[in-house]
Amino acid sequence: MLLVTDTNVLVYAFLSPEFTPKAREEEWLSLHRKASILYEDVLAQKHSLIIPSVVLIEIASVIAGMTGKEEKAKKAADNLKSVAYVIYDDPLSTDQAVSYAVKLKLSGFDARIASCAIINSANLVTNDKRFYDKFSPKAKEYGIRVFFLREMTEEKIRKL
Secondary structure (H helix, E strand, C coil): CEEEEEEHHHHHHHCCCCHHHHHHHHHHHHHHHHHHHHHHHHHHCCCEEEEHHHHHHHHHHHHHHCCCCHHHHHHHHHHHHHHHHEEECCCCHHHHHHHHHHHHCCCCHHEEEEEEEECCCCCCEECCHHHHHHHHHHHHHHHHEEEEEHHHCCCHHCCC
């Protein structure tokens, strides 16, 4: 399956709960397990991961901020580059993202991620509730599905 993931899904895949406040540890562990299954399926080539380049920037920034470890952040971005097809910004992709941002009324990063899914006819997985609520009702128009990680079971993830 062609798949686009939001940055937050990848953060959960790369970071175990040790980097989160104790109060959120159980929730993070559940999301970490789910995101890890998805990422392991990408590594096993069950899914082809497509991401816009902004996700590489955001993953590095978030991981560096959460862990305080620059090398860990760079390694995560490099790892992602080695397994995903990265869509780098060019005038055409930027114009397409602007068009979808206007139509879908999404924020900049969300519009870029949604346009990546639409243009590549790829399903999308996010754990951003606001993004999910805005985009999922409209995704069918574009022939794609949007999944909300928090609501998926590990079994459902394995069956994608």
